Amino acid sequence: MNKPQNTIASTDRRDFLKVSLGLALTSTGSVSMMSFASATASGSLNAYVHIDTDGSITIFGPNPEVGQGVNTSLPMIVAEELDASWDDVVCKAAPVAQQYGMQFAGGSLSIPMRWDEMRKVGAIARDMLCQAAAKNWEVPKDQLVTNRSVVSHPPTGRQAPYSDLVAAASLLPVPAQDTISLKTPDQYRLLGKRVPNASAQDIATGKPIFGIDASTPGMVYASFVKCPAIGGVAKSANLTAVKSLPGVLDAFIVDGTPGPYNFDIRESFAVQSGVAIVAKNTWAAFKARDSLEVQWDLSSASTDDSDVIETQALAALASEKMQSEIERTGDVDTAFATASLTVDATYSTDFVSHAQLEPQGVLVSAATADVQVWTSSQTPVFITQNLSKLLDVTPESITVHQLRGGGGFGRRLSNEYVFEAALISRRIGAPVKLQWKREDDMAFDYFRAPTYYRLQGALDRNGKLTGWKNLVAAASADGEKANYGAGYRAFDFPGKVIPNVAIGQSFVPSKTPTGAWRAPISNVYAFAEQSFIAEMAHNADQDHRDFLLDAIGDQGWIKEGDMASLNTERARAVIETATKAAGWGRKLAEGRGLGLAFFLSHSGHIAEVAEVSVEGKRITVHDVWVAADVGQVVNLSGLENQLQGSVVDGLSTMAAQTITIKNGAIVQSNYDQYPLLRMPQSPRVHVEVVDSGYRPTGAGEPALPPLAPAVCNAVFNACGERIRALPISKAGFTIV
Known part of the structure; x- marks a missing residue:
């Protein structure tokens, strides 16, 4: 039964539930319960767990699903502590x-931020079901066991499915959180196993579950045309x-707001100026654009030229210009x-x-004060407040209905x-x-910022890395701070490791909007750092793996208790695991090479080894x-999916892939000019999961940053040419 339910249009959830046990976290962070009666009276089911009389168990995933698999993994956490049969879960x-x-x-952050919360929700629901059974059977609660959506009393052999107990359980007071015992990893029956994505069948069969599929009666269709030079304002049109x-x-x-706008996901409700075309269908709206003259x-528009930005940035690095430390x-x-x-090298x-x-798309009904939004936004939590300001309505x-992205x-x-x-x-x-349109999406993106790093390393007479310099030339709209993703943020390595x-x-001027792109800053800085470490190892005539391990050292957890902080034990473990799996040091044919990279990103310690031929x-x-x-x-299969996908995305x-800008306008408009990796170009990806016993962190981003340096280091070992600029097509290389 473990399949998703994504309602596009409004439905009456009261018809769905006959009896329910609803558990939710309040705004103060404590766990509360909403019985079916309370939920019906309030008109809202703000709960994570619903158990129907037919035995189905609906578990709500609170975070948006955009392909990272949290629609499955978050309910799995609840189901584990609930001891629910996954076959019963919707x-x-x-x-x-x-x-x-x-x-x-x-x-x-979806998994780490919800880990404790979802476990408590499942455990409290299980405890209340056991309370109901104990009261009904007049037996001690501690004699009861749960498994596969059933409460059992081994001494008497009595059993009851959760669906038989939920009505009584919903009338009980919610137990204090400190009285609830959570499972230890050795007790897990579901977590750590491979579980198919809950949406897999719907995706494969073309069900309308995405934001682009949203519909509601009486809707019309619109296309919005903006100035090609980002930030321009529409004066007139035919x-x-x-x-x-x-x-x-x-x-x-x-009218909109003149000029390029900043990446502000929390507070901004600005829109750019443009021309709206409203039509009976999408095709008519798109076709009418061909006749539009604006x-x-x-x-107030951007006049950026990407070639000029690069020339100025590289010149600043060559002259060692520094405006701030x-x-x-x-x-x-x-x-x-x-x-x-x-x-000394520049990347x-x-x-x-x-x-x-x-591409971006949304359905909004704002004709009256009763506003509805159907969206695949990654931040639905910020829509309500900002939209209320824009439309002058109450939050x-x-x-807001969240749909799959x-x-x-x-x-x-x-x-x-x-x-x-x-x-x-x-x-x-x-x-x-x-x-x-795809062309809109590419022309008005919040792009990954360009980056320019001049790295310098100092090695002592023993070949140990003792000094590190990094001069950053950052794109900046105001000349005082780096645009989003263009600068540098403090990392534990090298700052807290190298003495x-x-x-x-x-800064170099640029008004082109930039924003978060899978593993922000890490996705570009890792390429420079990890390529440079390999370059230093080669110049010092040392094995790259040994040099990297020595540079990382053995300080342990740099900041105890901070999951985002470097743990050198975990770092060394993944480096040793990856190199062992790849057969590091084995003899390779001429023109073939192995390359290594390690990076800590979004609390994930990841090492990757690539094998290439040139x-x-x-x-x-x-x-x-x-x-x-x-x-x-x-979810092991979900983890493997994210790691493999990060490799393919990183290689692609x-x-x-490059975005070029002329006179403030984006040159590329579609995939014919912005190529995606094709299946024959994709490598075999081997995943080794290192179990360190720590609490879970996310997997959607951390495997992307090490990919580029691992591949480029392998290319150098295969042919002797060092790649210091991405994409590699700039140096004439192609992936085949």
Whole structure:
């Protein structure tokens, strides 16, 4: 029965439940219960667990599902502590409501932020079912056992399914949390096993479960045309001619906010200026765009040129221009002055797009004060407050329905497309389904920022890394702080591991919007850092693995209790696991090489080894070994999926993906100019899970950062050419 329920249109949930046990976390973080009667009276079911009289157990997943698998893994955590049979479980997206706290998908946080909460919800529900059985059978509760949705009393042989007990259990007071015992890992029956994604069948059979599938009676369709030069303002357009086209209902200018806007997912409800075309269907709206003629005011628009940005950034690094110091430890000058070997190299990466398969789209009904939104946003929790300000309605009058997203990677953290649709719906007086074209999605992305690092290392006479410099040239809109993802953030390595470290930055002008892209900053900095470590090892005539292990050291957990902090024991374990699995040190044929990289990202300690062969400029990536320590495994198949997907995504991005900008406008418009990796180019991915016994952390992002340096290090070992700029197509390389 473990399949999802995703309702597109509103349904009456009261018809769904006959008897329920509803457990939810309150706004204070404590666990509360809503009986069926209370839920019906309030008109809202703000609960995680519902047990129906037919034996089905509905478990609500509070966080958005955009392909990372939390629609399955979060209910698994509840089901484990509940001792529910997974065959009885129905996975359903939770309503967007205050009782569910921070409902967002980002930072690989869904599992770690919900781990304790979901365990408590399941354990308390199980305890209350046992209380009901103990009272009914007049036996001590501690003599009862639970398994596969059944409470049993071994001394008497009595048994009862949860569905027979839930009515009585719902009348009991919620036990104090400190009286509830949670399972230890050796007691897990479900967690750590391979469980198919709850949406797999619906996806495979084409069920309408995605945001792009949303519909409601009386809706119309809209397309929104913005200035190609980001931030330009629509002055006038041939609106009368467009309105006369077949299927077009209306066309009008939306004033919006002049200039490129910033990546602000919490507070902003700004939209850019543009022309809205409203039609009877999507095709009519898209077709009408071909006849639209707009006069744009470019006075506030970006004038960026990506080639100029790169030239200025590299020049700043070459001249050692530094406007601010970010970090300094030890005596860096002495470390370099007394070094037996110094290494100096510059690494760079280009703008890239999220390029998620499902372009931005949303259905909004804002014709009245009763506003409804159907969206695959990664941050539905932030829609209500911002939309209430935009439309001047109360937050309580807004209902947000979360639907599955066709990929996000950080792009769906921003909700500007929701606000666009809301303004159009309010103007037209009907529900509006706004659909961006692929070209819109690529032209008006929050791009991964370009990055430029000049790294310098100092090695003493024993070949030990004693000094580290990093000069960053960061794109900046105001000349005072780096644009999102363009700068540097403090990492435990090298700052808290290498004794002498200096990190500074300068700025180059850029107004192109940038934002969170799968594993922000880590996704680019890891390429530079881990490639440079391999470069230093080679120059010092040392084995890369041994040099890396020595550089990391054996300090243990740098900041005890902080899951995001480097744990050198965990780091060493994944490096040793990955290199052992790959057969590090084995003799390879000419033109073939192994490359290694390690990175701590989003609390996941990940090491990867790539095996490649190089013929001229043609690279074949044969195998990638991933050793991952992300703590307690929830869903093994989900974990493997995320690790394998990160490898493919990372390889796709490093191969040939680049966004170029001319006169503030994006040059690339679709996948023909922005190629995705094809199946024949994909390597075999071998996953090694390292069980360290720690609490779980996320897996959606941490395996991506080590991929590019592992592959580029392998290319160097295969052919002797060091790649210092991504994508590798800039150096003439292709993945075949």
